[in-house]
Amino acid sequence: MSWRKEQRRAERGYHHGNLKEALLQAALGLIAEKGAAGFTFADAARMAGVSAAAPYRHFRDRDELLSSIAQRGFEQFEARLTAAWDDGRPDTVTAFERVGRAYLAFAREEPAFYNAMFESGLPVDANPALQAASERAFNIIRAAAERLAALAPPGTPRPPAMMMALHIWSMAHGVASLFSRGDAARRKLPMSPDELLEAEVLIYLRGLGFPTDRRPPTKGAEPPPVPPEASSGSGVPPGGPWGKPK
Amino acid sequence: MSWRKEQRRAERGYHHGNLKEALLQAALGLIAEKGAAGFTFADAARMAGVSAAAPYRHFRDRDELLSSIAQRGFEQFEARLTAAWDDGRPDTVTAFERVGRAYLAFAREEPAFYNAMFESGLPVDANPALQAASERAFNIIRAAAERLAALAPPGTPRPPAMMMALHIWSMAHGVASLFSRGDAARRKLPMSPDELLEAEVLIYLRGLGFPTDRRPPTKGAEPPPVPPEASSGSGVPPGGPWGKPK
């Protein structure tokens, strides 16, 4: 029976009208299901109700579709990181940790995007637009690290913000790809990926000399470059970032 | 002209004699070249000089070949981590950092194995043997973390070794997959991946209260559980793990 195709044709006519978008959506679903490796150009076409050759009117080849998805992913990623950072409100450390959680949340909630962006093996630096989008996303982390570095307790050497940003990125990416996605998430862990990353970042920040004990956000705007949080002593908080064993 | 095939046939006879191994080697080369995604069963067969159907006498399907490579990779990985750890000699922190460098070195020098193990998207927990091999490798890091945790400076709470191990693993994997492999390595960084990871781990350890200033290994055996290195005060070392800006 091929009345299905006829039916669809009847519904939408010879021309689809919005095929490019439909293909992107279909691909997104397929990648979420079976990974970027298992995703098939022909499948996406089928899902959109067009012939296997139709997609070539909108994408040079399969890789270009993948790149488009990665690009879109980086844009949404940047948006979410920006929102999480919220320009460092209510205080830099709190906002910074929120960015970390946003990173994991994105990896968890948008597996298709994350896959296309970081796990599909497509050469990011081959596509200038893609590379630029990727850089814009990273720049959020970088800017946050910059602000954080400026808070370094007086007396200690100021850590290079770029290095901090790379460190944080590697932690977030490491946790996300090892523990927070697909079947890797089924590994039996003593804590959730979110908690794991939060503890990791807190310990790291403490290693840089930042005070990292929890406290309610201070009233009013944080006066840069030396907010009140930098004056709470640099001692090791009791209990540690990983909480107490229950 | 198909005398090539005839020639090979003449050289080795109808039966290859060591096809399984030849296929594994061929696949290893192909994966190193084009990644696990681009690797082709048929190509490996061609490279070994046999027909496309021959590999099915030794592997159920393409995935099983990949699994075999991943398995072998985990074994070599474990061996290298074990050698690097060297049972904590000459002192725990030094040995620990050596493990970190060994992790990166493996990712860099054995891209095919690393790819099959961590980036091929094959479900590690679907194959019990593979999962066991993976766990054995991780256990090296875990054991090292255990020893390190036991060195926690008195007075501070002892960090859970499992958590430390997961943290270190995520850092190493994050740095390796973001900065140390393929075209990602072409990203312009302020420092090498090795230096980046070393600084990251040192800062992290300092955040746990470990003294991390460089010093020549102490003469003689390290007396557990409180070696001399734990008695050098817990102050922040001047200069920091990232060295001075040149």
Place this chain on the structure above:
DNA sequence: CAGCTCATGTAAAAGCCGTTCACATGAGCT
């Protein structure tokens, strides 16, 4: 050494995919 057996290899074929090409359709403009 003859003969048998079975692991190992081959050729052919089916079914899927990516990609290209000549051709069809119809939306929008003149």
Place this chain on the structure above:
DNA sequence: AGCTCATGTGAACGGCTTTTACATGAGCTG
């Protein structure tokens, strides 16, 4: 109404994976 061009179709090519029936010859058995 007629033209044009973006968009979609069907057919075809080559490559890949996997299966099946058949071929080969290494090694055992007597």
